[in-house]
Amino acid sequence: MAFKELVFSGVQPTGNLHLGNYLGAIVKFVELQDSHDCIYCVVDMHAITQAHDPNQLIANIREVTAAFIACGIDPKKHIVFNQSQVAEHAELAWVFNCVARIGWLNRMTQFKEKAGKDRENASIGLYDYPVLMAADILVYRATHVPVGEDQKQHLELSRDIAQKFNNDFAESIAAHGFGEGFFPLPEPLIQGPATRVMSLRDGTKKMSKSDASDYSRINLSDDADAIAQKVRKAKTDPEPLPSELPGLDKRPEATNLVGIYAALSGATKDQVLAEFGGGQFSQFKASLVDLAVAKLGPIGAEMKKLSADHAYIDSVLRDGSARARAIAAPNMKAVKEIVGFLS
Ligand code: TYM
Numbered sequence: 001m002a003f004k005e006l007v008f009s010g011v012q013p014t015g016n017l018h019l020g021n022y023l024g025a026i027v028k029f030v031e032l033q034d035s036h037d038c039i040y041c042v043v044d045m046h047a048i049t050q051a052h053d054p055n056q057l058i059a060n061i062r063e064v065t066a067a068f069i070a071c072g073i074d075p076k077k078h079i080v081f082n083q084s085q086v087a088e089h090a091e092l093a094w095v096f097n098c099v100a101r102i103g104w105l106n107r108m109t110q111f112k113e114k115a116g117k118d119r120e121n122a123s124i125g126l127y128d129y130p131v132l133m134a135a136d137i138l139v140y141r142a143t144h145v146p147v148g149e150d151q152k153q154h155l156e157l158s159r160d161i162a163q164k165f166n167n168d169f170a171e172s173i174a175a176h177g178f179g180e181g182f183f184p185l186p187e188p189l190i191q192g193p194a195t196r197v198m199s200l201r202d203g204t205k206k207m208s209k210s211d212a213s214d215y216s217r218i219n220l221s222d223d224a225d226a227i228a229q230k231v232r233k234a235k236t237d238p239e240p241l242p243s244e245l246p247g248l249d250k251r252p253e254a255t256n257l258v259g260i261y262a263a264l265s266g267a268t269k270d271q272v273l274a275e276f277g278g279g280q281f282s283q284f285k286a287s288l289v290d291l292a293v294a295k296l297g298p299i300g301a302e303m304k305k306l307s308a309d310h311a312y313i314d315s316v317l318r319d320g321s322a323r324a325r326a327i328a329a330p331n332m333k334a335v336k337e338i339v340g341f342l343s
Pocket of ligand 1: 008009010011012013020021022023024025043046132133134136137145146147148149150151154194195196197198206207208
């Protein structure tokens with residue numbers, strides 16, 4: 001069966017939205033608006049899989065929504081909403097819990113990283129996180145999912161769940177007139193020079209919301225001074241920049257900064273090296289500061305302004321939730337019929 005192309009992606013409202021979220025995901029969200037119908041979700045149910053402060057969660061939900069809009073997502077043409085307002089996500093996740101296998105979840109590396117040594121004490125929600133993620137995407141029968149590199153394994157699991165559901169219920173799916181398969185196998189879109197932005201303090205570690213050092217990341221809410229300071233203090237090595245890509249081998253910090261520059265300027269890493277190769281890091285960093293401040297400064301300012309306008313942000317989410325529900329509800333109704341629930 002041919003599925004209509006539809007983009008879905010989500011961002012957790014867990015605070016400290018950073019340059020990795022922006023370059024790895026949100027920039028792509030913005031680009032895809034021109035070619036596709038898009039649904040962008042603030043995944044608040046994923047955000048409670050680890051300990052959280054309810055007041056902070058509300059503020060973070062508004063902040064991610066504000067960031068989406070400040071970065072250029074149009075909530076009128078596309079859909080922006082928060083996950084908890086569309087009950088079908090949780091409903092489909094339950095059905096998928098009965099499709100996914102424990103062995104599949106046991107292979108998820110992000111659970112192992114997040115649960116750490118005290119795995120017995122992790123929430124079941126944290127373990128089940130990727131199944132809810134599959135439900136997020138598939139409750140809309142979305143076909144394309146822009147994400148950073150760290151979500152690749154979760155996207156593969158979503159495809160496995162969709163495939164197994166289609167196989168397990170093949171007869172019922174056909175009997176209900178849905179042809180060969182009810183769910184598309186969603187395609188990850190992981191592209192560009194910054195699919196994995198690394199920490200500014202350690203080029204071998206991913207830039208992350210939870211890093212104890214604020215100097216490890218550029219937050220989208222940082223002002224020009226903070227951005228400049230963090231870029232200037234970013235770890236580098238003593239060698240000048242190479243003129244060609246192979247010269248970046250085994251130089252994680254240099255690779256990271258060149259990737260960030262490339263992504264922010266819309267160039268390739270080759271083009272960046274052609275321009276800065278042979279020069280000192282200090283010169284390159286000065287240009288990176290100018291570029292980062294020019295690109296991110298206005299976003300941070302707009303985000304702050306919008307985050308404070310609760311009435312506007314809440315109305316965007318309410319409107320988006322209603323439109324999301326209108327797509328999810330008939331799909332969920334069909335799933336219930338396919339699995340044999342009497343309605
Ligand atoms: P989250 O909130 O951790 O991150 C949001 C997006 O940012 C990307 N990202 C990065 N990209 C490049 N470099 C980095 N250092 C970096 N850090 C984060 C992530 O890959 C992601 O695309 N599980 C998801 C949220 C989610 C979701 C979904 C995504 C829930 N349901 C359905 C897609 C489809 C997450 O935790 O993202």
